[in-house]
Amino acid sequence: MPLSQSTDCNTIFYTNPQSRGQIARWMLEEVGADYRQEILEYGAGMKSQEFLKINPMGKVPTIVHGGKVITECAAICAYLADAFPEKGLAPSLDNRADYYRWLFFSAGPLEAAIVNRSLGVEVKADQERMVGYGNYELVLDTLSQQLLDSPYVAGEHFTAADVYVGSHVLWGLHFGSMDMRPGFEEYAARVSERQAYKAAKLIDEELIAEREK
Template identity: 60%
Template structure:
């Protein structure tokens, strides 16, 4: 049994964590969580009952962005943690994706749009502001933290990809160009194939 256990569902944010697990290339055990019957060992690890969750030895990590960052540090040989020069943009855009980007796109999907008066109360202000900021960020360099692929690209890139697929982000040439640089990495392709196969195997 691997000392790295991955609780996930192939139709969830677990797909992002899967990509990162394939990038670090460490052995891991997948435990697929059924939405209607969550096992006791999973709920003991994460009482929120949310996937993805990883258990690495005696450490439990929840929240997708935290999982991505943890794996980058836990497996430094993969070279996905930031260098000192990359650290500021790496942290900036990881937290931007976990905070303003996810909140803004989720609100759009739910049909929620803060008024001009309410924009100061929400962390993202407005979706337009988030989109403009993100567009500038991915156009500024080859990758989100500079000129080298890092774990932040797994997280930010996945958010952009999902946003475009589900219509919570508008189409932008800069987003398409950025995704073209990262989506066909071998680890990304393997991760998609694994999760797509799990979906295909699920009872109809």
């Protein structure tokens, strides 16, 4: 199916239900965006010349909002929070220290540590200064302490950072790529009660079920 170049919707969402696109869909549901989805298959679908013009990395998720291309899940979450300020998913500008800190902590150290461990990449003690996350155990302990200190990653209120961080915790605990730490299970239960999370999850689960028929 040709990729949409125009649509009545202001947002086009390029995804695959079995991908990090689940994070972006959750965020789209949180802001109540009117979006059109384009499901791309791994391989030829994501590497087509048509899609590479939109995202040269050939990766999903990618969104096009008002003609602007946004890639990378953390960026999509932050962008949509700002694009829909009435939803209150970003703190005020003078209260964004923790919001930015933990959003990018998860996009950098957390994801790198999880992926390297899953791939069997071992960082030796004398190499820790070369990698931004130091070591896997330190990353999880650091996140654990933050989640014990406040109900949400940036404080008392749910924000777009919780969509991103929460997705990592939910995914990591479900698939075993993250070891359990104090606060993880409670945090996962808290964020997964969001109506937007449930709605997004249902859509992707139905898409996966259709593909498996």
